[in-house]
Amino acid sequence: MAATETFSLRERFAEMAGSLSNRLLTLTALWVTFIGLLLAYTVVLGWQLEAGSTAINRLENMKTLVYRLNVSVDRASAPTNYDIALRQFVDELRHLESGDDWQGFDLIIPKPDPSQIQDINNAWLGHILPLFTQAKESGRAVSSVKFGYFIDKMEALQKTIQKSRQSLYWQQRWIQLAVIVLAIGSLFVIMALLLRWVIRPIERLGEGIAAVTRGNLRARVDLSGVGCEFQQIGSGFNAMAERLEGLVDNLEEKVAEKTAAVEEKNRNLAQLYEFSSYLSRQHSVDEMCEGFTSRLMRFTSAGACAVFLVNAKTQCLELAAANDLPETLFARWTAEKLPIEAFHDVITGELPVKVTPETPRDVLALLRERTEVRRFKSLYLFHVRNGSKDIGIFALYYGGPTALSGQQMRLYESFGAHLGVAVDNVRLIERDQQYAVVQERTLMAQGLHDSIAQSLSFLNLQVQLLVSGLKSHDEGLVNDTVSQIKTGVQECYEDVRELLLNFRERLHKEDFSTALHTAIERFELQTKLKAEIVSRGRDPGLSDKAQLQVIFIVQEALANIRKHSQATAVRIEIDFGRDFNVTVMDNGVGINTVILAEKSKRHVGMNIMRERAEKIGATVEIGPVDAAVFPHGTAVRLSIPEARLREAH
Numbered sequence: 001m002a003a004t005e006t007f008s009l010r011e012r013f014a015e016m017a018g019s020l021s022n023r024l025l026t027l028t029a030l031w032v033t034f035i036g037l038l039l040a041y042t043v044v045l046g047w048q049l050e051a052g053s054t055a056i057n058r059l060e061n062m063k064t065l066v067y068r069l070n071v072s073v074d075r076a077s078a079p080t081n082y083d084i085a086l087r088q089f090v091d092e093l094r095h096l097e098s099g100d101d102w103q104g105f106d107l108i109i110p111k112p113d114p115s116q117i118q119d120i121n122n123a124w125l126g127h128i129l130p131l132f133t134q135a136k137e138s139g140r141a142v143s144s145v146k147f148g149y150f151i152d153k154m155e156a157l158q159k160t161i162q163k164s165r166q167s168l169y170w171q172q173r174w175i176q177l178a179v180i181v182l183a184i185g186s187l188f189v190i191m192a193l194l195l196r197w198v199i200r201p202i203e204r205l206g207e208g209i210a211a212v213t214r215g216n217l218r219a220r221v222d223l224s225g226v227g228c229e230f231q232q233i234g235s236g237f238n239a240m241a242e243r244l245e246g247l248v249d250n251l252e253e254k255v256a257e258k259t260a261a262v263e264e265k266n267r268n269l270a271q272l273y274e275f276s277s278y279l280s281r282q283h284s285v286d287e288m289c290e291g292f293t294s295r296l297m298r299f300t301s302a303g304a305c306a307v308f309l310v311n312a313k314t315q316c317l318e319l320a321a322a323n324d325l326p327e328t329l330f331a332r333w334t335a336e337k338l339p340i341e342a343f344h345d346v347i348t349g350e351l352p353v354k355v356t357p358e359t360p361r362d363v364l365a366l367l368r369e370r371t372e373v374r375r376f377k378s379l380y381l382f383h384v385r386n387g388s389k390d391i392g393i394f395a396l397y398y399g400g401p402t403a404l405s406g407q408q409m410r411l412y413e414s415f416g417a418h419l420g421v422a423v424d425n426v427r428l429i430e431r432d433q434q435y436a437v438v439q440e441r442t443l444m445a446q447g448l449h450d451s452i453a454q455s456l457s458f459l460n461l462q463v464q465l466l467v468s469g470l471k472s473h474d475e476g477l478v479n480d481t482v483s484q485i486k487t488g489v490q491e492c493y494e495d496v497r498e499l500l501l502n503f504r505e506r507l508h509k510e511d512f513s514t515a516l517h518t519a520i521e522r523f524e525l526q527t528k529l530k531a532e533i534v535s536r537g538r539d540p541g542l543s544d545k546a547q548l549q550v551i552f553i554v555q556e557a558l559a560n561i562r563k564h565s566q567a568t569a570v571r572i573e574i575d576f577g578r579d580f581n582v583t584v585m586d587n588g589v590g591i592n593t594v595i596l597a598e599k600s601k602r603h604v605g606m607n608i609m610r611e612r613a614e615k616i617g618a619t620v621e622i623g624p625v626d627a628a629v630f631p632h633g634t635a636v637r638l639s640i641p642e643a644r645l646r647e648a649h
Helices: 002-018 020-072 079-098 114-138 144-213 226-279 285-299 327-335 340-348 362-367 406-472 475-503 512-527 544-565 593-600 604-615 640-649
Strands: 304-311 316-321 380-385 389-399 531-537 568-578 580-586 618-624 634-640
Touching: 002 634, 020 114, 020 144, 020 327, 020 634, 079 114, 114 144, 114 531, 144 226, 226 285, 285 304, 285 316, 285 406, 304 362, 304 640, 316 327, 316 340, 327 568, 340 389, 380 406, 389 406, 406 475, 512 531, 512 544, 544 568, 544 580, 544 604
Parallel strands: 531 568
Antiparallel strands: 304 316, 304 389, 380 389, 568 580, 580 634, 618 634
16 A cells, blocks of 8 residues: 555656646746845845945044044134044944944854954053043143054954955855856756747647648657646647547548448449339230349349249249249249248248248248259248238349348348239239220120110011011011011111220220210211200310210210100200210100109110219219200200319319
């Protein structure tokens, strides 16, 4: 514990000693202390010099007072002059003896020899003062020879003090010179230290910053031995440069990674676009699967691939297309069907399946263990689906152990999703086409039954009558029957011709008005009747499907007029209002509503019109004509509501 504390104190001391601020503070303190001591010593010398000057002046004054005393002993002079001079001399002698003028400075500069002052004091008390007292009593001045030795003693003391002052004076000069030299030298020392401790480190730091600014992120600065502060700054700069270098290197790596990822995504998008573009074109299911497998081989590193589709009738997976499958494997999958039960979890699963030893045994047996070709080491199964509807699977065979990334698996799943949508759409189109064919066949059968079948039944009856007439040799019956047969055949011919014309209509090449006028012109040609057309409003632009059904309904209504109405006038009203309305009216024999209700259940033509109207969301009503138009007759009214018109658009 003690060793640890000692080591810690050492480190702290070394740190404090190496600190630039501590260095500067220490040097400043030492310099100020040294200069302060010199200045203090200079002040003391000045005080000593001043004290010496005071002592010299006092001795000069004492010599002057001695002469004044000698002059003052004359009776002619005023007695007070002598007393004043004597008192002043005694005060000066007392001050000189007491040393008040230099008291306290003997530790630096010694006092004058006390024996000299004592000699002066003894000479004054023992000889000079009695001498002046006698001269005062006699009234005659004393010869200067008698007190000249006393003056010499004071001059000797004066010389001693002067010699001390001279020594102090030179000391003071040398100290002043030393202060000047030190001041100049300290400037150079301070400049050298600042250059080493401050300026040079700042220059190195500036060079490092400039190098980093130029892009040299490997630049470092060495600020060791110049103070802890700059060392810390240098360490911080080096750490910052190192971190910046690491960040830049890492950024370059990340940019490269992102660039590679973007390029890969672009490739994936291009592949996905090519798949979707190809699958959006009209193909059969087999052609679509063949193109799908060929593109899989081009866009993936698989050694072979195959597409299996679900057959709803057989409940098996059937090989739809394959690419680069070995002949033995292709022949096996062509001849054998894969039961859906074995692949139920694979088909309905959320994620693609990699066939491994951990794969369910039934799937493994079907796809791996029974495979006679050993060049495939890895197998992936991907979904072919349309939303939640399972269409099938496709398989990718790899020659070696292959691990697909998550992005690749998602991409291949997208391929399968596009194939599933395309296959399902083709199947729906084929189903719709088959349904449309069935519908048209039904309509044709209905039309044949409603027109030709009845006519043929009538002709069959007339043929029987003809046979009876021939057997009975009834010429009138035979002629009448032949005429009836001839009329019936002509009607059958016209009905067949009308049916052929109806089924050959191509409304997509004509607008609604043109197609309607074509149908009416054909009716006028057949019946030699003039049909009046009244149109109100603006054509809403019906869809092709709606136009076709409306024209068929109008044709059926006109055909009923031709066959049954015995009309002489026909009127067709077209109202392009909020609702679309078409009314076909005639002035024929009219129709009984009771009979109409009974016939509507078995009359094929009426049912055909209603069925066609239901396809486009319209309604058909058959009833008496408006009396304001014709006094009697029949009206067929077709109406398409506004809402169905908007849906059609």
